[in-house]
Amino acid sequence: MFESITDSLGTIFDKIRGKRLTEEHIKEAMREIRIALLEADVAHNVTRDFIKEISEQVVGEKIIKAVKPDELIIKLVNDGLIELLGGEYSPIKQATKGPTVIMFCGLQGSGKTTTVGKLATKLLKENRKPLLVAADIQRPAAIEQLKILGKQIDVPVFAESGSDPVTICKQSIAVAELHKADTIILDTAGRLHVDDDLMMELENIAKATNPTETLLVLDAMTGQDAVNSAKEFSERLSLTGAILTKMDGDARGGAALSLRKVANIPIKLVGVGEKLDALEDFHPERMAGRILGMGDIVSLVEKAQLEVDEEDAKKLQEKFLKNTFTLEDFQKQLAQIRKMGSIKDLLGMLPGIGKQLKGVDIDDAQFDKIEAIIKSMTPKERTYPELIDYSRKERIAKGCGLQMGDITALLKQFKEMRKMIGKMGRSGMLGNLLSGGGMPQMDDEDGGGLGSLGGMNPMAGLGGFGGSGTKAQISKKDIRNKRKKEKKNKKRKKRRK
Ligand SMILES: Nc1nc2c(ncn2[C@@H]2O[C@H](COP(=O)(O)OP(=O)(O)OP(=O)(O)O)[C@@H](O)[C@H]2O)c(=O)[nH]1
Numbered sequence: 411m412f413e414s415i416t417d418s419l420g421t422i423f424d425k426i427r428g429k430r431l432t433e434e435h436i437k438e439a440m441r442e443i444r445i446a447l448l449e450a451d452v453a454h455n456v457t458r459d460f461i462k463e464i465s466e467q468v469v470g471e472k473i474i475k476a477v478k479p480d481e482l483i484i485k486l487v488n489d490g491l492i493e494l495l496g497g498e499y500s501p502i503k504q505a506t507k508g509p510t511v512i513m514f515c516g517l518q519g520s521g522k523t524t525t526v527g528k529l530a531t532k533l534l535k536e537n538r539k540p541l542l543v544a545a546d547i548q549r550p551a552a553i554e555q556l557k558i559l560g561k562q563i564d565v566p567v568f569a570e571s572g573s574d575p576v577t578i579c580k581q582s583i584a585v586a587e588l589h590k591a592d593t594i595i596l597d598t599a600g601r602l603h604v605d606d607d608l609m610m611e612l613e614n615i616a617k618a619t620n621p622t623e624t625l626l627v628l629d630a631m632t633g634q635d636a637v638n639s640a641k642e643f644s645e646r647l648s649l650t651g652a653i654l655t656k657m658d659g660d661a662r663g664g665a666a667l668s669l670r671k672v673a674n675i676p677i678k679l680v681g682v683g684e685k686l687d688a689l690e691d692f693h694p695e696r697m698a699g700r701i702l703g704m705g706d707i708v709s710l711v712e713k714a715q716l717e718v719d720e721e722d723a724k725k726l727q728e729k730f731l732k733n734t735f736t737l738e739d740f741q742k743q744l745a746q747i748r749k750m751g752s753i754k755d756l757l758g759m760l761p762g763i764g765k766q767l768k769g770v771d772i773d774d775a776q777f778d779k780i781e782a783i784i785k786s787m788t789p790k791e792r793t794y795p796e797l798i799d800y801s802r803k804e805r806i807a808k809g810c811g812l813q814m815g816d817i818t819a820l821l822k823q824f825k826e827m828r829k830m831i832g833k834m835g836r837s838g839m840l841g842n843l844l845s846g847g848g849m850p851q852m853d854d855e856d857g858g859g860l861g862s863l864g865g866m867n868p869m870a871g872l873g874g875f876g877g878s879g880t881k882a883q884i885s886k887k888d889i890r891n892k893r894k895k896e897k898k899n900k901k902r903k904k905r906r907k
């Protein structure tokens with residue numbers, strides 16, 4: 411998502427970076443930013459106001475005389491984007507009394523039913539108990555779709571094909587009590603266009619259930635059409651927020667950047683794939699960071715926190731510190747990272763990496779290869795890869811149906827990775843990282859680059875990351891003790907000499 415606008419803004423900023431700016435330079439930059447926004451399908455009036463506001467702050471002596479005018483411009487654009495995206499993060503509310511009712515509405519095919527399933531999955535992770543309600547009785551297939559989803563995630567579904575949507579939604583409150591559910595999600599019917607019938611039905615459902623949240627589901631791929639339909643829906647219903655779906659496709663971002671100004675509703679969640687875990691909270695600030703190619707570390711750490719088991723993370727960190735990290739651990743770590751999403755998307759969240767990834771094809775299937783190779787090894791080989799000689803390589807290659815060269819490449823990169831972990835451990839960098847001190851800059855020593863066999867080096871970073879985001883951390887005290895011990899041992903050895 412946002413790839414093209416990130417690219418164009420990156421090029422514009424590269425041009426002004428480090429320069430002494432004249433008024434002419436600034437005008438040119440503003441003109442180019444305007445084009446970048448329009449090309450990203452941001453609404454005309456939104457673009458016009460955005461450029462006007464920034465220009466007003468930029469033009470004049472202040473910026474030209476500033477010590478770093480380029481940085482000031484980037485900051486203004488960043489602030490402007492955050493504002494366009496809605497300013498502050500707007501979480502899904504919970505009812506203070508009785509069950510929380512979340513009503514979904516939107517045009518046909520916008521992703522309502524899928525997102526109902528995704529939201530329920532998210533709520534389950536937060537220990538909430540959802541009930542799904544099939545209020546789309548137009549099509550029998552729609553009820554079936556919701557029932558299948560409910561079964562998949564083990565969440566009750568209330569569906570009554572003979573009844574009308576308003577009655578079903580009203581009854582669902584008593585049904586929720588029966589199931590001890592605390593959150594009711596209403597999946598309403600969609601239409602091809604906003605029409606009176608649909609609006610009446612939605613208004614009546616809202617009247618009958620008094621929803622805590624009325625969320626409009628919009629297909630981000632439809633750009634300004636989505637924004638226009640949002641305007642129409644918001645004129646009839648008191649919407650509390652929007653969910654933008656299909657942000658994983660080649661949506662240019664125009665809908666996300668225009669929605670707040672045009673329809674005045676906050677974006678609460680974004681859909682980033684067809685799978686049930688492909689739903690993210692929408693944080694304007696982080697999103698602006700992504701658009702400007704500054705990465706989104708916070709979301710990455712949050713993803714890691716959700717997927718990484720604390721106990722496992724602690725064990726892994728100990729292995730990192732002792733540098734006894736094996737191929738078996740590597741495989742486990744890889745599986746955990748893959749649960750978080752596509753590797754390219756994850757790497758794209760690291761500052762500065764998104765740009766480098768442009769045109770680099772990181773094929774997730776490469777990781778299947780790595781897993782297949784490791785699976786074909788004996789436990790002993792996974793722990794002591796140095797045992798793997800020619801004949802063992804031959805056997806492993808046969809076992810996983812790959813070339814011997816693939817096994818050699820994996821072993822070489824694993825060796826490099828261990829060397830790097832060892833180096834980081836000795837320099838104290840790893841201790842700093844594991845105790846939450848942040849992400850070190852890593853050099854790509856083997857020159858393999860991000861494209862090489864899935865780029866293992868950045869993953870070593872991600873592994874540390876997963877750990878650093880969890881509570882199961884090795885404390886600074888542990889590391890100090892370890893260092894003290896090492897010093898003592900050294901002294902003892904010296905004395906012996
Ligand atoms: N790639 C991608 N596809 C999505 C996303 N959300 C939904 N879809 C797909 O969009 C299609 C329509 O989704 P539904 O959930 O059935 O849409 P709906 O709004 O319930 O449609 P109606 O019930 O017909 O009004 C399905 O093929 C989904 O898999 C998303 O975030 N990314």
Ligand SMILES: [Mg+2]
Nearest residue numbers: 522523546552
């Ligand atoms: Mg549906």
